[in-house]
Amino acid sequence: MTDRIYAVGDIHGYASELDRALGLIEADGGPDARVIFLGDYTDRGPDSRGVLDRLIDGLAAGRNWVCLMGNHDRMFLRFLTEGAEHDGNIKSGLSWMNRRLGGPSTLASYGLPQGEGGAFLMAQNGGLETLSSYDLGGDELSLQELVMRARETVPEGHREFLATRPILHREGELVFVHAGIRPGVPLDAQEEDDLLWIRDGWLEDTRDHGVLVVHGHTALDTPTHYGNRVNLDGGAGYGRPLVPVCFEGRESAILTEAGRVRLVP
Known part of the structure; x- marks a missing residue:
């Protein structure tokens, strides 16, 4: 059989x-x-x-x-480990924190919901969309602050799973x-x-x-x-x-x- x-x-x-x-x-x-x-x-x-x-x-x-x-699992992992919001394979230059790619919904599932929305800048170097601030429950976080909050919140076992x-x-x-x-x-x-x-x-x-x-x-x-x-x-x-x-x-x-x-x- x-x-x-x-x-x-x-x-x-x-x-x-x-x-x-x-x-x-x-x-x-x-x-x-x-x-x-x-x-x-x-x-x-x-x-x-x-x-x-x-x-x-x-x-x-x-x-x-x-x-x-x-590819989405790798983007999430790289956000957590490197603070990266871009992948060179995304021709549009969108940030992982754009709702279209889904980063905000992933962070929300760990208790980090988006409030009024993220603010983005479009850089001249390749037209990359870059997160300038993120409303988290009334707190305006920079990209670096959001990455640190995510690292504190996402269990180590989840990061290890993604990495392996x-x-x-x-x-x-x-x-x-x-x-x-x-x-x-x-x-x-x-x-x-x-x-x-x-x-x-x-x-x-x-x-x-x-x-x-x-x-x-x-x-x-x-x-x-x-x-x-x-x-x-x-x-x-x-x-x-x-x-x-x-x-x-x-x-x-x-x-x-x-x-x-x-x-x-």
Whole structure:
């Protein structure tokens, strides 16, 4: 019998959707099911802290899980460790503290809610949006003060979890990664920025990669099979359901409350 592997795409702070997806997986594969999470646990949704708590607790309990890193997870980590609000892969130059990227909702889940909003400056050096002040419960904090408050508030276990996530996982004919791979580059030579951010040169590529690549990062209306890859980001970060997928070899099926629905190219 082919081993089953379940995969879950971008969660983006929706702990209730994670709970629902895990319920579907357990109903289909039991409590010891092998689950690969594709990253982007944080930002945009209301409970990034709750998502990380569930994943950390599951791993500590010995659940058969692999939790990969996503680009939003790395941005959150770099904010905490380096005070960084930018990533060079964001072409718009937006700050992680812009609501569109989701930093404020992540900090709010740790008890640091945004009040009247953040004030931003647009610098001339590349047009980067830079946080100049942040209203936290009536206190106007600078970026540096906000970073220090976040460091005091976010549990060390959460920072350690974010810092130790793998960026690629292979099992048999399947490769799991957050964003995708650089076509034509061996798996062991892939660059981290590509694995976490790639779209150009990847999404339109139709060649056989030698493995079926399972990824997220680029939001769709529902998980979609493209023949050489499967995109599991069904847009949970924009309020759509989180849809787990079961893989048996290269065969795949969406899990729903009504049962499996085969996923085909």
